[in-house]
Amino acid sequence: MTYAADSVDTLPRMPSWATSARAETPEDAAFLSGAALSHLHLVSNRPEVPQCLLRERLALRAAEACTAFRGRPERAAELRDAIAFLQPGDSPGPTGETYVAWRRAVKQPASIKALHRALPRVEAEQIADWMDGCDPRAAGRGAPVTRVAMVIETVLTEAPRQEVTALILADAALAQALGWDYVVPLLATDLKRADLRRRDDALRLACHRAVTTSAIEALRLAVDLVRRTAHLKAVAPKLRAKRAEEAVDMFLSRDAVAPSALPLPDRAARRLCDRLVDLGAIRELTGRDTFRLYGV
Known part of the structure; x- marks a missing residue:
């Protein structure tokens, strides 16, 4: 196969006002998060974007953030090592399990069955119950980020120590609300642990701000990966x-x-x-x- 070298210049650019503006009010935060998500949706669906690789890199970042939530020192290098050389029957350890969960979450199209594979210690029925309140087909459920906040609040009210579960299901809720087939990890990297203890308007505001920042970071990563994968495709015939x-x-x-x-x-x-x-x-x-x- 001969690979064509895709140009990063084909990707639409994020407007400067969206990357430099500060969300001073809840209305500003909602507007900016909507703009960032809309642009991410546009860019991530472009054929030159390596979507599987992008999701894997975002999953690594999310796992790293979740590890930090728990006060553990492992970072990206240790997380990669935790699962790269596993032998059958080996345990990846607590941090490795976190990374495995995120990787499984982004690998298959989002569904209750797929989420249960990512979170095997949580019953599928429980996942369905937690996700039911954010079903975009149900009337009166609110905007996408509102549904994200609902999932985080619901999970952590019933299971206060399951931050990884709450964040994976929150990203699944966001994907569901936006019509994305796959979970795209966005919430974990820019929500602070203190944010996860917030409720109602304060939690929604934190989620809007986190989505804005993480979507912009995901866009930058997408641009970088387009450039890198284009070069790999160009040299492959050699x-x-x-x-x-x-x-x-x-x-x-x-x-x-x-x-x-x-x-x-x-x-x-x-x-x-x-x-x-x-x-x-x-x-x-x-x-x-x-x-x-x-x-x-």
């Missing part, structure tokens, strides 16, 4: 290894890939990764000499 095309597809859809996960013999996989690094198409993410991970 690769001679058998099944290199499948390997490239893995890099285009996954946050981090170990050579052992590629569909090539071990030595060939490592050579392919080194070649792609030399071509500037992927990066080595760990800084180690062994147990390396690579990503766009």
Whole structure:
């Protein structure tokens, strides 16, 4: 397959007033969050945006934020390690489980069944009950961010320590309200732990502000990934290894890939990764000499 080099210049730009304005009132906050979400919806549906990879990177950021909520020191590098080299039967540990939950949440189209796979310790019926109050088909449920706040408040009132569950279901509610097929992690990265204890108007205001900031950050990430994946697609025809095309597809859809996960013999996989690094198409993410991970 010959890949065309997509240009980042094809993506519509976020208006400067939306990125520089400050939400001084609840009305301002609602207006800005709506503008940011509308633009994210427009950009993320463009064919040049690697949507699976974008969701995986946002899932990593969300897991990192949730880990910080719990006062743990693990960051992106440790979270990647927690699941990249797991053997069958191994436990990823508490922080690894958080990352697994977010990755599962963004992998399949959002549904109660998919959310239960992401949150196996929560009964599917309980997830359905918590989500029912934000169903956009039901009359009088309010605007998307209002439904997000309702889910957070409902979950944390009934289960005060389940912040990860509340935030995954809040992002699922947002996706549902906006007609998105997949969960796009936005809330966790810009809500503070204190915000999760707010209620009513104060919680809605915090959610509006968080959505605005995180949507703008997601747009910047999308632009960066379009540029990086375009370069990877451009250099792919230079690769001679058998099944290199499948390997490239893995890099285009996954946050981090170990050579052992590629569909090539071990030595060939490592050579392919080194070649792609030399071509500037992927990066080595760990800084180690062994147990390396690579990503766009």
